[in-house]
Amino acid sequence: MAGALQVLKFRRDLSTKIKTSSTSIMSQQEEAKQIFMTGVTSVLPPSMLGRNLVVKDNCGSSVLQCGGREFSLHKNLYLVGFGKAVLGMAAAVEKIVGKHLLQGVISIPRGMQDTMKHAKKWEMLLPLDSRIRVMEGAEHNLPDKAALAAAREIKTLAEKLSEKDLLIVLISGGGSALLPAPVPPLNLRDKQMITKQLAEKGANIHELNTVRRALSQLKGGGLARAAYPAQVVSLILSDVIGDNLDIIASGPTVFCTQKKQECLQILSKYSLLDSVPKVLEQALLNIPQAPANNGFSHVHNFLIGSNLIALKEAEKKSLEVGYHPLVLSTCLNGDVKKVARFFGLLAQIVCAIITCRPKEKLLEQEILVLANDLSIPDLNISEKLLTLRASGTVESVCILCGGETTVLVQGKGKGGRNQELALRVAQEWHKSSYDLKGCEVLFLSGGTDGQDGPTEAAGGFAYPSMVAHAQENGLDAESFLDHSNSNTFLSRFQDGRYLLNTGLTGTNVMDVQVLLIRKTKND
Numbered sequence: 321m322a323g324a325l326q327v328l329k330f331r332r333d334l335s336t337k338i339k340t341s342s343t344s345i346m347s348q349q350e351e352a353k354q355i356f357m358t359g360v361t362s363v364l365p366p367s368m369l370g371r372n373l374v375v376k377d378n379c380g381s382s383v384l385q386c387g388g389r390e391f392s393l394h395k396n397l398y399l400v401g402f403g404k405a406v407l408g409m410a411a412a413v414e415k416i417v418g419k420h421l422l423q424g425v426i427s428i429p430r431g432m433q434d435t436m437k438h439a440k441k442w443e444m445l446l447p448l449d450s451r452i453r454v455m456e457g458a459e460h461n462l463p464d465k466a467a468l469a470a471a472r473e474i475k476t477l478a479e480k481l482s483e484k485d486l487l488i489v490l491i492s493g494g495g496s497a498l499l500p501a502p503v504p505p506l507n508l509r510d511k512q513m514i515t516k517q518l519a520e521k522g523a524n525i526h527e528l529n530t531v532r533r534a535l536s537q538l539k540g541g542g543l544a545r546a547a548y549p550a551q552v553v554s555l556i557l558s559d560v561i562g563d564n565l566d567i568i569a570s571g572p573t574v575f576c577t578q579k580k581q582e583c584l585q586i587l588s589k590y591s592l593l594d595s596v597p598k599v600l601e602q603a604l605l606n607i608p609q610a611p612a613n614n615g616f617s618h619v620h621n622f623l624i625g626s627n628l629i630a631l632k633e634a635e636k637k638s639l640e641v642g643y644h645p646l647v648l649s650t651c652l653n654g655d656v657k658k659v660a661r662f663f664g665l666l667a668q669i670v671c672a673i674i675t676c677r678p679k680e681k682l683l684e685q686e687i688l689v690l691a692n693d694l695s696i697p698d699l700n701i702s703e704k705l706l707t708l709r710a711s712g713t714v715e716s717v718c719i720l721c722g723g724e725t726t727v728l729v730q731g732k733g734k735g736g737r738n739q740e741l742a743l744r745v746a747q748e749w750h751k752s753s754y755d756l757k758g759c760e761v762l763f764l765s766g767g768t769d770g771q772d773g774p775t776e777a778a779g780g781f782a783y784p785s786m787v788a789h790a791q792e793n794g795l796d797a798e799s800f801l802d803h804s805n806s807n808t809f810l811s812r813f814q815d816g817r818y819l820l821n822t823g824l825t826g827t828n829v830m831d832v833q834v835l836l837i838r839k840t841k842n843d
């Protein structure tokens with residue numbers, strides 16, 4: 321009888337423990353999502369443009385204020401734009417400048433307006449009486465005839481402007497494919513072929529866009545030259561690591577030199593010099609000579625949205641919900657498996673610090689080697705851990721990171737780099753002998769555009785016993801990962817509770833990771 325009572329008590333205790341732990345996972349999940357969404361909201365078009373663009377009307381004269389400068393408005397304002405987030409950016413600008421805008425053309429991905437209508441994102445759409453013409457193209461992020469037509473319209477508009485005019489240029493990720501203007505005698509097909517070959521050989525976005533810049537009439541400062549002598553105010557949303565303005569959408573308003581040599585070096589690095597179209601050499605000779613830098617004094621480039629801006633807002637939110645924030649890096653990149661190990665280790669190191677366990681010397685060494693291996697430039701991990709250790713009283717930590725990992729897709733599964741990273745972090749905690757005792761830990765990885773790879777989800781969540789819980793339900797994380805099938809795993813596990821669903825957001829500043837570690841209350 322006593323034995324039976326004991327078993328009953330054990331079961332009751334166990335079920336209370338599981339309930340408590342699942343309640344704490346859910347509350348951390350909610351906190352992580354709030355922190356992530358605060359970051360995303362700060363780089364949505366209405367907030368970004370609201371912060372950066374102001375019109376002051378005073379006694380019949382009006383000025384546009386932007387980046388600490390003023391531009392006078394007198395029936396002289398035009399707008400062009402290209403990129404995945406440009407529809408919402410154009411809508412926000414038109415709301416701010418109103419009747420001052422005379423004419424505009426934007427080039428955006430095919431289907432974007434319908435997508436925004438279905439998502440009921442009315443603030444991302446232009447009004448029916450808008451002065452901005454919308455042209456859709458570049459299906460699957462590849463330059464096509466529709467994008468070529470849009471690029472021509474944009475060029476024509478820019479070229480007709482005089483020194484009295486002011487041209488606002490809206491730029492966001494995806495802009496390269498939406499603004500093709502091949503240098504003759506290259507044609508669109510040649511351009512498509514070169515871009516595709518480079519991408520397939522594994523060229524990174526810096527290399528890809530260096531070549532694109534060299535082969536385009538509008539990229540690499542070409543659009544700013546076309547608009548000369550009009551004043552150009554370029555408002556840029558960064559989707560690249562490092563926020564280099566000459567790389568984002570291949571820098572159509574950014575001064576750039578040395579095109580030919582760099583382009584040849586990259587093609588040679590990927591052994592493509594012999595397989596690219598023969599007309600390429602001729603095109604390289606036809607590249608317009610860049611004027612001296614002061615030839616760009618009519619251009620004002622402003623970075624108005626970036627991963628860092630999102631992380632800074634997320635940082636404020638994490639403080640508000642009771643965490644000590646640590647912004648680690650906006651340049652997180654590299655193989656998703658190594659990045660997963662990095663977050664796995666970090667959770668344990670931080671957990672040891674906040675529960676006052678002895679220093680995890682070996683793990684700290686390993687994480688330094690990993691960070692070095694991943695060559696993340698702005699990651700000063702030793703110093704950050706030292707500060708955390710020195711603070712002594714911290715019991716809840718929120719680590720924030722941003723960037724873009726690389727996934728080697730294998731098999732025919734459905735997934736994205738954020739869902740894959742979340743599942744791999746969970747797998748790390750499961751398979752290795754991690755000691756997270758005394759801590760509640762939750763990880764989130766999400767794409768700020770709201771779409772992770774070719775899936776409906778924005779990303780995923782992970783917690784330490786997730787893989788064990790899934791196993792109890794017959795789901796083996798490892799075999800899903802072997803087939804790049806993270807989305808299917810997360811959809812099946814607990815009815816998709818650990819998928820991050822936001823819907824399309826209308827912005828894109830790469831991916832964001834949130835790692836929450838807090839000391840368990842009753843420990």
Ligand SMILES: Nc1ncnc2c1ncn2[C@@H]1O[C@H](COP(=O)(O)OP(=O)(O)OP(=O)(O)O)[C@@H](O)[C@H]1O
Nearest residue numbers: 727729733734735736737740769771772773774804
């Ligand atoms: N089954 C899969 N599992 C994991 N990752 C995948 C899978 N299929 C595609 N991906 C990844 O998804 C990415 C492409 O998706 P997505 O369009 O969101 O990224 P992107 O090209 O960086 O565009 P954006 O900047 O708009 O996010 C690629 O990095 C690819 O490796």
Ligand SMILES: O=C(O)[C@H](O)CO
Nearest residue numbers: 493494495496568569
């Ligand atoms: O359009 C592009 O070139 C990429 O999205 C990087 O900005």
